[in-house]
Amino acid sequence: MANKLVVSLSPHAHGTDSVERNMYGVILALLPALIVSFCYFGLGSAVVCLTSVAACVFFEWAITRFILKREKTTVLDGSAILTGLLLGFNLPSNLPIWIILIGALVAIGVGKMTFGGLGNNPFNPALVGRAFLLVSFPAQMTSWPLIGQLGTYTDANTGATPLAIMKEAIKSGDASVLDKLPDATTMLLGNYSNGFGAGTIGEICGLALILGGCYLIWKKIITWHIPVSILLTVFVFSGCLHLANPIYANPIAELLSGGLLLGAIFMATDYVTSPMTHKGQLIYGVSIGLLTIVIRNWGAYPEGMSFAILIMNAFTPLINNYCKPKRFGEVPAKTKK
Amino acid sequence: MKKYLDIIVNGFVKENPTFVLMLGMCPTLATTTSAINGLSMGLATMFVLICSNLVISFLKNLTPDKVHIPVYIAVIATFVTVLQLMLKAYLPEIDASLGLFIPLIVVNCVILGRAESFASKNGPLASIFDGIGIGLGFTFGLTLLGICREFLGSGSVFGVILFPESYGALMFILPPGAFITLGFLVAIVNKIRGV
Structure with a gap:
C-alpha cells in the first residue's frame, strides 16, 4: 500500500519517455538492416540473430534472478533484446552457435551485469561481447561468407571484405590493389559481386542503416551530434590521407565499409555509455572517428570501429566532467592565479 | 606454536597478498598464463620472501632508519x-618461461611490504613463518589464477588436456583475460569472506 503513494518534488510533468520506448524504438530502427540481412545471408543470419537475442535475454534473466537475487527482473525493458540484436549484427553469419553463446554470456555477464545492470555499465555490452570474441576466436570471427547462400550456415563459402583489401593496399604500399574495391553504390546496398566477403550481419547494407538512423533522429531517440561528428571526422581525416598518399582508400569507401555506419548510428549513441552534453558528444564523436581511421590504417586489425567506441566509452566520465553545463543563473567563479 | 600457526593462517587467509592486500599485481597478472607458470612464480617469490624476511629481521636493529629501504632492496636482490642462478642451472625451462619476471621479484611489493610491515618489527622465527604464510597465500593465488586462465584459454590444467585447444577462448591467455579472471576471483573470495 505504501508503495502506491509516490512522493516527489515538483514539477510533476508527465512525459511518455521511458526506457522501454527508447529501446524498442532502436530495435524498430534496426529492422530494415535485419530484413536486408535475411535477404542476403538467409539461414545463417536468422540462426545467429535468434541465438544471440535468446541467449542475451536468458542470461539477463538468469543473472538477475539467481545471482543478484532481485525480485524484479529487467528482461522486458528491451535492453537485453537490443544488446542481443546488436551483438548478432556484429558477428559473421557463419559463426557456430557455441561461440555466440559465449559472446552473449560475456556481453551480458561481464559487460553489463557485473557493473549492476542497465545504466551502470561503462562499456557498451554488445561491443564488449564482440571484442571478446574477436580476440578469443580470431579465425572464426574473421571468415566472411559470400552473400546469396541462403540455405547454408557454417559451411558457407567465404571471401575477403573491402576492409581487408584496404589493409592489403597499405601493407604492400601498392595503390593499384585498391582498384579491386567495389564501387560506392555496391557498398551502399551491400549486394557484393561474387568473390567478396560481405562482413558482419548488420553492417552489410549502409542504406538500411541510414534509414534506421533517420528514424531515430526523427523520433528524437538520438540527436545528430554523435553520428554526424563521427562520419564527418572519418570523411575529412581519411580524405586528407587519401590525397596525401593514394595507398589509403578514398573517404567514401572508408565511410561505407565495415561497421562504421552501424557503430556510428547504433552503438556509439548508446545512452548509458556516451557523454550527456552536446559539446561532450561532439568531442566523443570526433575522437571515435580519429581512432577508427588510426586503427584501420596502422593497427593490427582491419576494423577499428568497435575498439574506438570502447576506448571512448572509457573516456566518457572524463568528458562528462569537463563538459558540465552552466547552471541557470550561475556566476562563473573567478579564476585563481 | 599456536602463535606461529596464526601467523601462517593470517598470511594465507586474512592478509592473502593476491585477493585481500592486492599486492604484487605485476607478476600476478603477467605470469599466470598457465597453472605451472603461476605455481613456479609463486614458489620463487616464496623462497625470496622467506630468506629476505629472515635476514631483515636479523638486521633490523643494525640498519640506520634513513637507509633502510636500500638495505632491504640489497638483501632482496641478493636472494633473487x-x-x-639456481633456476638457470637446474630448471632452465621455467627460467625461460618466466623470463624477465624473475629479476623483477626484486621490486615485488609483497616482499618489500612484508619487510617493512613485519620483518622489521618481529623476531627471526616469526618472520620465517610470516614468509611461509604470505608465500603460500601468494602461490595459492597465482596457481588458482593460472589454473582458471589455462583451463578457459587453452582447455588444459597443468598441461593435462581437458578439451581441444581450438575451443579455448584465447582472450584468457592474453593480458585482458588476466584482469577479467582476477576480478571475478576477487569477487568470489570477497563473497566467501563475507566482506
Whole structure:
C-alpha cells in the first residue's frame, strides 16, 4: 500500500519517455538492416540473430534472478533484446552457435551485469561481447561468407571484405590493389559481386542503416551530434590521407565499409555509455572517428570501429566532467592565479 | 606454536597478498598464463620472501632508519640473484618461461611490504613463518589464477588436456583475460569472506 503513494518534488510533468520506448524504438530502427540481412545471408543470419537475442535475454534473466537475487527482473525493458540484436549484427553469419553463446554470456555477464545492470555499465555490452570474441576466436570471427547462400550456415563459402583489401593496399604500399574495391553504390546496398566477403550481419547494407538512423533522429531517440561528428571526422581525416598518399582508400569507401555506419548510428549513441552534453558528444564523436581511421590504417586489425567506441566509452566520465553545463543563473567563479 | 600457526593462517587467509592486500599485481597478472607458470612464480617469490624476511629481521636493529629501504632492496636482490642462478642451472625451462619476471621479484611489493610491515618489527622465527604464510597465500593465488586462465584459454590444467585447444577462448591467455579472471576471483573470495 505504501508503495502506491509516490512522493516527489515538483514539477510533476508527465512525459511518455521511458526506457522501454527508447529501446524498442532502436530495435524498430534496426529492422530494415535485419530484413536486408535475411535477404542476403538467409539461414545463417536468422540462426545467429535468434541465438544471440535468446541467449542475451536468458542470461539477463538468469543473472538477475539467481545471482543478484532481485525480485524484479529487467528482461522486458528491451535492453537485453537490443544488446542481443546488436551483438548478432556484429558477428559473421557463419559463426557456430557455441561461440555466440559465449559472446552473449560475456556481453551480458561481464559487460553489463557485473557493473549492476542497465545504466551502470561503462562499456557498451554488445561491443564488449564482440571484442571478446574477436580476440578469443580470431579465425572464426574473421571468415566472411559470400552473400546469396541462403540455405547454408557454417559451411558457407567465404571471401575477403573491402576492409581487408584496404589493409592489403597499405601493407604492400601498392595503390593499384585498391582498384579491386567495389564501387560506392555496391557498398551502399551491400549486394557484393561474387568473390567478396560481405562482413558482419548488420553492417552489410549502409542504406538500411541510414534509414534506421533517420528514424531515430526523427523520433528524437538520438540527436545528430554523435553520428554526424563521427562520419564527418572519418570523411575529412581519411580524405586528407587519401590525397596525401593514394595507398589509403578514398573517404567514401572508408565511410561505407565495415561497421562504421552501424557503430556510428547504433552503438556509439548508446545512452548509458556516451557523454550527456552536446559539446561532450561532439568531442566523443570526433575522437571515435580519429581512432577508427588510426586503427584501420596502422593497427593490427582491419576494423577499428568497435575498439574506438570502447576506448571512448572509457573516456566518457572524463568528458562528462569537463563538459558540465552552466547552471541557470550561475556566476562563473573567478579564476585563481 | 599456536602463535606461529596464526601467523601462517593470517598470511594465507586474512592478509592473502593476491585477493585481500592486492599486492604484487605485476607478476600476478603477467605470469599466470598457465597453472605451472603461476605455481613456479609463486614458489620463487616464496623462497625470496622467506630468506629476505629472515635476514631483515636479523638486521633490523643494525640498519640506520634513513637507509633502510636500500638495505632491504640489497638483501632482496641478493636472494633473487641466488634464485635466478639456481633456476638457470637446474630448471632452465621455467627460467625461460618466466623470463624477465624473475629479476623483477626484486621490486615485488609483497616482499618489500612484508619487510617493512613485519620483518622489521618481529623476531627471526616469526618472520620465517610470516614468509611461509604470505608465500603460500601468494602461490595459492597465482596457481588458482593460472589454473582458471589455462583451463578457459587453452582447455588444459597443468598441461593435462581437458578439451581441444581450438575451443579455448584465447582472450584468457592474453593480458585482458588476466584482469577479467582476477576480478571475478576477487569477487568470489570477497563473497566467501563475507566482506
